[in-house]
Amino acid sequence: MPLMNDTIVLAIVDDHPIVIEGLRTLLKEEPQISIAGSFTRGKDFMDFLQHNKVDLVLLDIMLPDTSGMDLCRDIKKMSPDTVVLALSNHTERSIILQILQNGASGYLVKNVSSTELLNCLKEALKGEIAFSKEVKEIITRPAQHEFxxxxxxxxxxxxxxxxxxxxxxxxxxxxxxxxxxxxxxxxxxxxxxxxxxxxxxxxxxxxxxxxxxxxx
Amino acid sequence: MPLMNDTIVLAIVDDHPIVIEGLRTLLKEEPQISIAGSFTRGKDFMDFLQHNKVDLVLLDIMLPDTSGMDLCRDIKKMSPDTVVLALSNHTERSIILQILQNGASGYLVKNVSSTELLNCLKEALKGEIAFSKEVKEIITRPAQHEFxxxxxxxxxxxxxxxxxxxxxxxxxxxxxxxxxxxxxxxxxxxxxxxxxxxxxxxxxxxxxxxxxxxxx
DNA sequence: TCAAAAATACCGGTAAACCAGTAGATAAAA
DNA sequence: TTTTATCTACTGGTTTACCGGTATTTTTGA
Known part of the structure; x- marks a missing residue:
């Protein structure tokens, strides 16, 4: 975990160029965040991670090559201090819990607002589990079959x-x-x-x- | 249809702030495109359209309030000259055809590259039907189960x-x-x-x- | 009311699925 | 290196599913 007054090195893994561009723009405003790179394939990021330190990853769990689930586990295995924040459109409780099981520090649905996004980033970096508003609701009201x-x-x-x-x-x-x-x-x-x-x-x-x- | 050397007035309707930001950033580079506004709800855009001229709309067909399908039809009814480009993650052939049926001039999946996005915009404004690469494949080679x-x-x-x-x-x-x-x-x-x-x-x-x- | 559709039921047979228990060979992790 | 997980394979069963054909009764719609 990096200290809060250090610069935070961030990476984005998402196969949607539009989303990557959106995240870059939103995060550019934040002076203490430095975007090390963005990747559309899981393998590319793993190669990058071998030679670079990354504090936080925004990870889309639906990628063309690998399952984001597996990628998350691989990331935590290679670099346990890297905080992984899952980013997805899936709102199934089981999927959210599964990605947390695989080492993610939080889960955001892609319709988060920019302020929500930044808040979650900060929380995750403090070592807390970070959820966007909609996700919190999903977590707190479990359905029968979800058990x-x-x-x-x-x-x-x-x-x-x-x-x-x-x-x-x-x-x-x-x-x-x-x-x-x-x-x-x-x-x-x-x-x-x-x-x-x-x-x-x-x-x-x-x-x-x-x-x-x-x-x- | 606007002339190609005019400024194109564009609007974005999508419930994902990240996607909106991404699109804005990508389209900011283009001098002939002016972004009139972005909307997270269909109704907001319809209100806007009543008092403003819009040449092209990038429309997410999955919105919280209305179905993008219905919205598309409403747009074309109120302002037939406005070109609608559907933007979505759905890759089902039936959905793509349905939105075209409702008056859309094209369909892009959200993982389009920026160059692809711009090309499609230009094609759509020329009055052609515009598809992103992946969509073209879906249209031309329907899967067995579709039959x-x-x-x-x-x-x-x-x-x-x-x-x-x-x-x-x-x-x-x-x-x-x-x-x-x-x-x-x-x-x-x-x-x-x-x-x-x-x-x-x-x-x-x-x-x-x-x-x-x-x-x- | 009359034909079509749906629900019911049967025979005889083959193939596949499922059950309970066991165990050697590898490969990966501690 | 030893443990653990995984993949592999077996015996000897029972049950269920699937195939092809046929046929009566009930319901329903034109």
């Missing part, structure tokens, strides 16, 4: 979940992945267990709910 | 689709609805046929896609 914990899947499990959603059967997947059908069955069983469901129908619904499979 | 007509389900079929999505098995549903399991099987078969899918996993995904089952 279900989001399971963490392994790489293979994610892959198989995707294939199942495409209607692939166990034998088909076994052939496609060059493993025994029995192996696929084990993965399927683990998926059912992790999601706490009884069959594929429920599995698909749960996965969609948690946005763990892309609709198309 | 699939939305099946019309009977009352019973909807009911069973819902129960299936809740993880109910055929015997369970038979008992719950006081009919033979064989009847349920017939309904299931008809559902698979109507959605043109091979198994429940695909069925759930198709149903979710067409919003025929509520995620929760």
């Amino acid at each position: 279900k914990k989001v399971p963490t899947l392994t790489k293979r499990e994610k892959q198989i979940l995707q294939l199942v959603s495409q209607g692939k059967t166990t034998p088909m997947m076994a052939q496609e992945l060059n493993v025994s059908p029995l192996t696929i069955e084990t993965h399927r069983r683990n998926l059912l267990q992790k999601f706490d469901v009884k069959n594929v129908a429920e599995l698909m619904m749960a996965a969609v709910q948690h946005k763990m499979i892309t609709g198309i | 699939k007509k939305v099946p019309t389900l009977t009352k019973r079929e909807k009911q069973i689709l819902q129960l299936v999505s809740q993880g109910k098995t055929t015997p369970m549903m038979a008992q719950e609805l006081n009919v033979s399991p064989l009847t349920i099987e017939t309904h299931r078969r008809n559902l698979l046929q109507k959605f043109d899918v091979k198994n429940v996993a695909e069925l759930m995904m198709a149903a979710v896609q067409h919003k025929m089952i509520t995620g929760i």
Whole structure:
């Protein structure tokens, strides 16, 4: 965490040039903030982070190459002192909590006002958790279904979940992945267990709910 | 349509201050463009339009108060010479076509680059239809699922689709609805046929896609 | 009222999914 | 290096889903 009277080195990771430009303009007013760079791909930022110190990252959790979730974890792993503020349009409670679980210090929806944005930046740098107004409301009023914990899947499990959603059967997947059908069955069983469901129908619904499979 | 050597009066309607700021910054570079105003609510813009001439509107089709679709139609009704360029993150073909149907002169996804944005503005002002690169691809190569007509389900079929999505098995549903399991099987078969899918996993995904089952 | 649509139900069969338990081989983290 | 997680694979089952065809009754709409 940088001292408050130091210059804060900030980076932006977002695949929308318009948003990047907007953030740059809003933050340019602040003398103690220096924008080190902006990136449209997660990998580019990780390369940058290897050779540069960054105090705070504004991170869009929907990126074309990597999931922002994974990127967040990678950032905190490589540079634990870097504060990550998630920036997104998703208003699902589960997603917000998930990104916090992955090490983010806060969550802003993209319709924040400039003053709100600056306040959140300051809070996050002080070591506090920062939420924009709308997000605070979402956090404080949880829905019933939100209580279900989001399971963490392994790489293979994610892959198989995707294939199942495409209607692939166990034998088909076994052939496609060059493993025994029995192996696929084990993965399927683990998926059912992790999601706490009884069959594929429920599995698909749960996965969609948690946005763990892309609709198309 | 304004002449190309006149100053173009432009307005922005978007509920994201960051995006507004970004657009302003990008368009400030262009001497022939003058930004008349930016609005976070559709109604505010309509009030403005009553007393002011606007050549071009950058319109976010997802607004808190009105649907951007309706707003677009209202704009064209009140001021037919005003060119509307839709700005959104939605990449569904049906949505793009719908907004064009409502009088928009083009569609940009928010991840457009600044050069792309300016090109589209110019094209739209020339009276052409303007699409950003990604949108062009969506328009020209419609996905398979776009062709699939939305099946019309009977009352019973909807009911069973819902129960299936809740993880109910055929015997369970038979008992719950006081009919033979064989009847349920017939309904299931008809559902698979109507959605043109091979198994429940695909069925759930198709149903979710067409919003025929509520995620929760 | 009469044809079409929907809901009901059956047979016989194959394929796939699901259950319970176990366990070796790797790969990654402590 | 040792532990832990992950991926792999098996046995031996039961249950459910899916396929193709057929057919009666009930409801509904033109």
